[in-house]
Amino acid sequence: MDRIVIDGGAPLRGEVQVSGSKNATLPIMTAALLADSPTTLHNVPELRDTHMMADILRALGARVDLAGGVMRVDPSAFNVAEAPYDMVRKMRASIYVLAPMLMRLGKAKVSQPGGCAICPRPIDLHLKGMKALAADVSLDHGYIVVENRAMKGAEVSLTGPNGSSVGATANTVMMAALTPGETIIRGAAHEPEIAELARFLRAMGADVEGEGSSTMRIRGVQALKGCEYSIIPDRIEAGTFFCAAAITEGDVVVRGVEVAHLEAVIDKLSEMGVYVAAEDGAVRVACDGPPRPVSIRTLPFPGFPTDLQAQFMALLSLADGCSTIIETIYQERFIHVPELQRMGAQIRLAGGQAIIEGVKKLAGAPVMASDLRASAALVVACLAAEGLTDVHRVYHIDRGYEAIETKLSGLGANIRRVSTTRKNGNG
Numbered sequence: 093m094d095r096i097v098i099d100g101g102a103p104l105r106g107e108v109q110v111s112g113s114k115n116a117t118l119p120i121m122t123a124a125l126l127a128d129s130p131t132t133l134h135n136v137p138e139l140r141d142t143h144m145m146a147d148i149l150r151a152l153g154a155r156v157d158l159a160g161g162v163m164r165v166d167p168s169a170f171n172v173a174e175a176p177y178d179m180v181r182k183m184r185a186s187i188y189v190l191a192p193m194l195m196r197l198g199k200a201k202v203s204q205p206g207g208c209a210i211c212p213r214p215i216d217l218h219l220k221g222m223k224a225l226a227a228d229v230s231l232d233h234g235y236i237v238v239e240n241r242a243m244k245g246a247e248v249s250l251t252g253p254n255g256s257s258v259g260a261t262a263n264t265v266m267m268a269a270l271t272p273g274e275t276i277i278r279g280a281a282h283e284p285e286i287a288e289l290a291r292f293l294r295a296m297g298a299d300v301e302g303e304g305s306s307t308m309r310i311r312g313v314q315a316l317k318g319c320e321y322s323i324i325p326d327r328i329e330a331g332t333f334f335c336a337a338a339i340t341e342g343d344v345v346v347r348g349v350e351v352a353h354l355e356a357v358i359d360k361l362s363e364m365g366v367y368v369a370a371e372d373g374a375v376r377v378a379c380d381g382p383p384r385p386v387s388i389r390t391l392p393f394p395g396f397p398t399d400l401q402a403q404f405m406a407l408l409s410l411a412d413g414c415s416t417i418i419e420t421i422y423q424e425r426f427i428h429v430p431e432l433q434r435m436g437a438q439i440r441l442a443g444g445q446a447i448i449e450g451v452k453k454l455a456g457a458p459v460m461a462s463d464l465r466a467s468a469a470l471v472v473a474c475l476a477a478e479g480l481t482d483v484h485r486v487y488h489i490d491r492g493y494e495a496i497e498t499k500l501s502g503l504g505a506n507i508r509r510v511s512t513t514r515k516n517g518n519g
């Protein structure tokens with residue numbers, strides 16, 4: 093199992109390029125199976141998750157090639173309508189295969205994803221979307237079993253107790269694209285990755301409108317065609333580099349950024365006294381002292397993203413005063429707190445909020461990555477910590493950050509990956 097070793101304290105300087113968005117790529121890869129001809133995707137990030145999704149699509153019969161950020165998905169031999177537990181448990185986003193199975197093969201049997209390290213993750217809104225379109229849905233021994241006997245467009249609201257669901261909106265839009273009649277989704281997720289999926293579906297010939305707003309309207313078409321498409325930049329990777337620049341009191345230009353996707357994040361950094369200047373798809377972030385404390389409340393887009401909460405907590409642990417973070421999307425998403433505390437951060441959890449009392453310095457310590465964004469937060473903290481830090485279980489970070497150590501060392505960080513090969517004959 094690989095680990096990352098960081099000798100903290102070096103201010104980051106220079107330029108770094110953001111990769112394509114993981115959360116946009118995953119549904120788009122599965123949406124490519126809705127078509128009857130091949131799709132070529134550009135700016136695809138090479139990540140554990142995109143490779144895993146490629147393996148899943150291959151197991152369903154599709155041909156998938158990925159090299160140099162270009163992915164070709166050929167759905168001509170897509171013929172498997174089942175995604176077993178072993179496939180789905182590794183990546184929650186594999187639930188996205190439901191839509192193409194149902195719409196192209198007439199049925200789908202997909203293992204119900206369980207909870208995850210973050211917290212329980214229900215799927216009621218996914219089921220609501222399918223049922224609204226008149227799919228026959230049943231739950232059988234941990235599997236979602238769905239049949240398309242006479243699906244038809246309908247009006248459905250996908251607002252849940254914590255706001256709209258990105259995943260349920262994506263699955264419903266994909267299904268509606270090939271469902272006869274008109275579907276209206278109320279309470280659709282506003283996230284840029286949903287808007288990207290809508291644009292991709294349109295490029296394949298779908299009739300979708302209203303992306304980026306709460307109401308999406310989809311008129312089902314008979315067939316979709318493969319297309320050529322370039323994926324938007326990863327706003328969460330960009331935001332993670334902003335934190336890394338600020339916490340090390342560095343000066344970094346992050347290139348390939350879609351600024352409109354990061355307004356809440358940029359506003360928060362400015363409030364913290366961090367210098368942020370956006371120009372021509374690049375954002376310069378510079379800082380020459382501890383940030384000012386702030387209050388953060390995670391919210392659906394365009395609010396502050398839950399996927400940057402942990403990285404900002406790392407940054408705020410060195411702020412000049414007391415900050416608070418309220419997590420409204422995943423109320424229990426605080427598993428990074430004990431690891432940050434081991435590095436000397438002063439953080440208390442009380443009533444669903446984190447209270448972060450800024451300290452003068454963090455100290456290197458062996459820490460354990462527990463999920464994707466928590467591990468990114470640990471790397472951010474380590475970059476500023478005194479002494480050596482070992483981040484274990486970095487496969488979590490490899491799920492969503494392309495070449496993280498190469499990009500950070502290009503900015504002057506003392507970071508290296510150590511691969512541990514087991515000597516038991518199994519390699």
Ligand code: UD1
Nearest residue numbers: 115185213214215216217218252254256257258259260421
């Ligand atoms: C996606 C992102 C994830 C991000 C999250 C919120 C991908 C692959 N993942 O996850 O990185 O953190 O959006 O921005 O794009 N919910 C229900 N019922 C459901 C589905 C969700 O109540 O059927 C709740 C969830 O528990 C959560 C909230 O809705 O509180 C948002 O979840 P959702 O938007 O569905 O997240 P994902 O699509 O799983």
